[in-house]
Amino acid sequence: MKRLILVLTMVMLACTAVYADKKKKLNQDTDNFRYDIEYCQTASDGMVLVKVWSYSKRSDLAMKQCRKNAVHGVIFRGYAGAGTASHRPLVSDPTIESVKAAYFEAFFADEGPYARYVGSMMDGSAEVRKVGKEYKVGVVVSVNKEMLRKHLEDAGIVRSLNSGF
Amino acid sequence: MKKILLTALLAVVTVSAFAQAKRPTIMVMPSDAWCKTNGYVTEIDNMGTKVYASDYAAALGDIDLISVIAKLNDLMNDRGFPLQNLESVMKDINNTSAELALVEGKNGGSVAESLYDQVRNRAKADIIMQVTWDVVTVGPKKAVRYTLQGLDSYTNKQVAGASGTGAPSHEVDEAMLLAEAVVANMDAFVGRLQSHFDDMFANGREVSYLIRISDIWENDLESDYDGYALSEILDDWFYDNTEGHRYNIADQSETQMTLNQVRIPIYDERGRANDANRFIRDLVRYLRAEPFLIEDIKILNQGLGRCVLILGEK
Numbered sequence: 001m002k003r004l005i006l007v008l009t010m011v012m013l014a015c016t017a018v019y020a021d022k023k024k025k026l027n028q029d030t031d032n033f034r035y036d037i038e039y040c041q042t043a044s045d046g047m048v049l050v051k052v053w054s055y056s057k058r059s060d061l062a063m064k065q066c067r068k069n070a071v072h073g074v075i076f077r078g079y080a081g082a083g084t085a086s087h088r089p090l091v092s093d094p095t096i097e098s099v100k101a102a103y104f105e106a107f108f109a110d111e112g113p114y115a116r117y118v119g120s121m122m123d124g125s126a127e128v129r130k131v132g133k134e135y136k137v138g139v140v141v142s143v144n145k146e147m148l149r150k151h152l153e154d155a156g157i158v159r160s161l162n163s164g165f
Numbered sequence: 166m167k168k169i170l171l172t173a174l175l176a177v178v179t180v181s182a183f184a185q186a187k188r189p190t191i192m193v194m195p196s197d198a199w200c201k202t203n204g205y206v207t208e209i210d211n212m213g214t215k216v217y218a219s220d221y222a223a224a225l226g227d228i229d230l231i232s233v234i235a236k237l238n239d240l241m242n243d244r245g246f247p248l249q250n251l252e253s254v255m256k257d258i259n260n261t262s263a264e265l266a267l268v269e270g271k272n273g274g275s276v277a278e279s280l281y282d283q284v285r286n287r288a289k290a291d292i293i294m295q296v297t298w299d300v301v302t303v304g305p306k307k308a309v310r311y312t313l314q315g316l317d318s319y320t321n322k323q324v325a326g327a328s329g330t331g332a333p334s335h336e337v338d339e340a341m342l343l344a345e346a347v348v349a350n351m352d353a354f355v356g357r358l359q360s361h362f363d364d365m366f367a368n369g370r371e372v373s374y375l376i377r378i379s380d381i382w383e384n385d386l387e388s389d390y391d392g393y394a395l396s397e398i399l400d401d402w403f404y405d406n407t408e409g410h411r412y413n414i415a416d417q418s419e420t421q422m423t424l425n426q427v428r429i430p431i432y433d434e435r436g437r438a439n440d441a442n443r444f445i446r447d448l449v450r451y452l453r454a455e456p457f458l459i460e461d462i463k464i465l466n467q468g469l470g471r472c473v474l475i476l477g478e479k
Contacts, residue, residue, distance in 0.1 A: 041332065044236075044344035081332070087349075088356050145352075146243065161355055162245030164366055165188040 035066075037073035039081030046146035048087075050079055051125070053138040059128050062137040066121065070141045071114040074148060090149055090158055100157060117148040189291035189362070191241065192249040193234045194284065195224050196297040196314070203227065221284060222259075225252050232340055233296055236347045237313075244355060249290050258284065291318055291469075292325075292358075298343060306333035311346035313354050315361070319440070319470025320371050325357035369408030369428035372441040372470040376422040379461070382477020385419045391456055396422060398457075402448055403427065441472040452476070 040049040052070045056062035073079055073089075076097055080086035091097075097104055107113050118141055125140035152158040200206055200219035205227070207220045224230055238248045298311040308331050315325030327350040331342055376399065378385050386396040393401075396417060403412045403424060411428035429444040437443070442464060452459045465473040 042345050042349035044341060044348055046348055088352060092356070150243075159359070160245060161359055161362070162188060164362065165245075 033069060033072050035069035035073065037070065037077060037079045039079045039087060040140055043142075046144065047119075047142045048074065048145045049122075049140055049142050050074070051138055051140045053136055055131070055134055055136055057134045059135040059137055062135050063121075063126065063128075063139060066137065066139045067118045067141055068108055068114060070143050071118050071148065072108065074143050074145055075152070090145070090152060096157060103155065103157070113151070117144045117151065118142070119144075188246065190249055191246055191292045191294055191315075192251060192254070192284075192290035193237050193294045193296060194221070194251055195219070195230055196295045196312075199297045199299075200224055202299065221251065222255055225255065229340060229343060230296075233298070233343060233347060236344055237294060237296070237351075240348070240351050248294070251284070254284055292316065293318060298346065300339050300342070301330065301333075303333045306335055307339065307342060308333040309339070309342045309346040311343070311350055313347075313350055315354065315358055317361070317371070317470070318468065320373070321468075321470075322371075324361035325354050327351070327354035327357070365431060368411060370431050370439060370470075372427050372429055372444070372472075373425040374423075374427060374441065374445065374472055374474060376424070376474045376476065378420050379463075379475055379477035382461075384459075384477065386417070386422060387419045395457075399448075402451060406444075406447065440469045442466050445472050445474060449474070 034055045036053040038051040038053075040051055042048050050070050050073065052066045052073065054062040054065045054069050056065065075090045076094075078087050078089040093099075120141070122140040122142075125138075127138040129136045129138075149158060153160045195205070197217075197219050200221075201217055203224070205220045205224035206217040209216050209218055234248075234251065238250075241248050293316045295314045295316055296312070297314075298309055301308045301310050310328075310330045312328035313326065314323050316322070317324045329346070329350055331346045331349065334342060376386070384395070386399070387394050389395075390398060396419075399422060400414065404410050406429075408428040408430055411426065412424055413426045414422060415425050416423040429439050429441070431439060433439050433443060445464060449462045449464065451457075452462060459476055461477050461479040463475040463478045465475065467473060
């Protein structure tokens with residue numbers, strides 16, 4: 001009986017390790033922030049609609065990462081849309097992501113603080129395309145850019161316009 | 166020991182108080198192009214030539230302009246920059262104009278100043294945010310073409326700007342499209358304004374001067390003082406007193422000297438906001454003292470960032 005319990009425990013541990021490793025590999029696709037971002041619309045209250053295309057071998061994971069990628073894009077990459085002016089990223093210093101790596105790791109943790117500034121995916125906006133061995137998933141999400149900017153100003157990541165006065 | 170510590174503490178507190186720079190004042194105004202397109206102009210006969218001047222009082226009756234000003238005020242307020250209100254400045258000017266009209270009746274003189282200059286000088290705004298927009302129709306869709314310019318009142322140079330045409334939309338409510346255009350272009354504008362502030366903090370405020378001599382003065386800019394021509398002395402003074410020795414002598418003769426791109430400290434030694442007039446007063450005091458003893462010097466203000474100095478005239 002003891003032997004059986006030991007074998008079962010070992011099998012369970014092995015399964016967990018394999019699952020965790022697989023999940024880690026899949027997460028790597030999205031943790032590297034591989035995505036494209038396009039501008040859709042700005043609402044008069046400061047909410048920005050962007051379309052984010054995320055890449056992963058699993059379409060559900062790519063879709064899940066789209067919200068995180070949208071916030072990342074607004075902060076670090078900026079975005080442009082067809083026939084409209086480009087929008088600068090919130091941070092002007094490209095090195096800030098690596099300089100404040102610990103801060104952003106916590107900020108972009110699953111359901112971390114970033115989630116407060118991005119809405120859920122727009123109904124009917126999801127597009128899934130197979131590109132080679134992976135999926136390219138596009139969804140439209142809203143980002144509360146004004147609140148996000150204020151959060152980053154308070155955290156000392158972004159300089160406010162009145163700094164120095 | 167206690168006294169020394171107290172003195173040191175007081176010194177630190179004083180320096181900290183002065184180190185806190187004053188916030189530049191900003192005001193929104195409609196552009197001349199927008200006023201003309203929308204009929205908010207008055208026609209003036211300038212010696213046979215018709216010229217148009219923006220009628221800001223009439224423009225302030227435009228509901229779209231009011232909503233744009235309110236939206237920009239909200240957005241700038243969020244960034245810690247409440248704007249000066251054009252409507253309040255206009256009311257102030259109207260009251261003063263009525264007073265001046267009474268004075269004019271007594272003395273027979275006249276005040277020659279455009280309404281734009283009156284508004285700018287009264288508001289003492291460091292930066293004017295000038296807005297222009299129109300609605301473009303593309304088939305059944307509409308789009309707003311919007312431009313926002315930040316003009317430095319000291320130099321009249323554009324220091325920030327953002328423009329763009331919104332995505333064509335079936336939206337019937339033009340006010341909604343306009344509000345979206347204001348928000349969509351704000352980040353780009355603020356980014357450039359931030360760069361201007363950074364430059365101002367690093368290199369000082371930019372102003373310009375014209376130094377002339379009076380017809381009745383017996384000297385000129387080539388007159389000799391202790392072996393140096395007056396123009397050379399002026400050159401040295403600007404070198405010693407400008408921020409980072411930044412100034413440019415654009416034109417020089419025996420009767421006049423034009424200096425532009427003169428970078429002056431943002432604040433004087435007492436912590437007051439500097440402008441072209443306040444900065445040049447030190448030069449006037451310098452020239453009135455030994456060995457120059459030029460008593461009669463007139464300063465003519467031409468806005469916040471430009472002064473004319475007339476040597477030999479009181």
